[in-house]
Amino acid sequence: MARIIAGVSSSHVPAIGAAIDNHRTSEPYWQRVFEGFERSKEWMRNAKPDVCFAVYNDHASAFSVEMIPTFALGTAAEFPIADEGWGPRPVPVVKGHPKLASHIAQSVILDEFDLTLCNKMEVDHGLTVPLNLMFGSPKEWPCPIIPLAVNVVQFPPPTGNRCFNLGKAVKKAIESYPEDLRVVVFGTGGMSHQISGQRAGLINSKFDHAFLDNLTKNPKKLTKLSHLELMREAGAEGVEMVMWLIMRGALDEKVDEVYRFYTVPASNTAVGHIILENRIKGAKKAAAKPAAKGKKSAPKMKRAAALQKIQRIRS
Numbered sequence: 001m002a003r004i005i006a007g008v009s010s011s012h013v014p015a016i017g018a019a020i021d022n023h024r025t026s027e028p029y030w031q032r033v034f035e036g037f038e039r040s041k042e043w044m045r046n047a048k049p050d051v052c053f054a055v056y057n058d059h060a061s062a063f064s065v066e067m068i069p070t071f072a073l074g075t076a077a078e079f080p081i082a083d084e085g086w087g088p089r090p091v092p093v094v095k096g097h098p099k100l101a102s103h104i105a106q107s108v109i110l111d112e113f114d115l116t117l118c119n120k121m122e123v124d125h126g127l128t129v130p131l132n133l134m135f136g137s138p139k140e141w142p143c144p145i146i147p148l149a150v151n152v153v154q155f156p157p158p159t160g161n162r163c164f165n166l167g168k169a170v171k172k173a174i175e176s177y178p179e180d181l182r183v184v185v186f187g188t189g190g191m192s193h194q195i196s197g198q199r200a201g202l203i204n205s206k207f208d209h210a211f212l213d214n215l216t217k218n219p220k221k222l223t224k225l226s227h228l229e230l231m232r233e234a235g236a237e238g239v240e241m242v243m244w245l246i247m248r249g250a251l252d253e254k255v256d257e258v259y260r261f262y263t264v265p266a267s268n269t270a271v272g273h274i275i276l277e278n279r280i281k282g283a284k285k286a287a288a289k290p291a292a293k294g295k296k297s298a299p300k301m302k303r304a305a306a307l308q309k310i311q312r313i314r315s
């Protein structure tokens, strides 16, 4: 049977994609951001998922303002890269997994979540930037990716509670798929940021850290946050964080936080990132697979995360 081994959340700031595409990742400003994902890429190389299920939002690329589905599942064999105004990003086409996606559609819709099914869909930076952060810049993405686009651009987006429960339905769907696949679930967007208006540039690190803490230990607390509370604390676009709750809902109740990274600013947003592993009995931990010579092992990653937390508190 298929099983979810871990969840990954990260911001999907478009400027990160531009920094990659324009070869600016080693500039001091961007180095700080990309260094934080070096261990994440190592974790992903060890995890070697067979499929990723990626929750993101479309930014008027696949869906114009004429039609905005609340939850849109990509069931196609491949998803071309959208032109967001500067030509499509120079990243590989995203290949899907139609068989698993159709199974998820059937299971989740019969569980009374009315998904829009997309047999043709372009994907934008909301999806491709997190793929770069977790996989680097390969010629082909190393595994099929099933996209789930969530409306967070036109009010009202789904509630955090609805997203968390959808994550549970996705978990049930994936775990009932007969093939033995190892799946990683992505939640993207956030963290605190506001692009326009009087509060443009808003960043609330205190709120972001508390959100990350609760995402691991007490996600139900986060499901009680209203849109208004989310926007007041994390900015108008901070409401994207409801998507992280789909990822968290798809995981087990108790998870291990194996890595966390947070930095400000990147463009005009806070960058937050977390990796949560399910505790699968009798299974090898993804990050605990033998690391290549000179590479840090999982316990070292945990220690590094703890050190980072201490440094964060001190700064």
Ligand SMILES: [Fe+2]
Residues within 6 Å of the ligand: 012, 057, 059, 126, 189, 190, 240
């Ligand atoms: Fe976004």
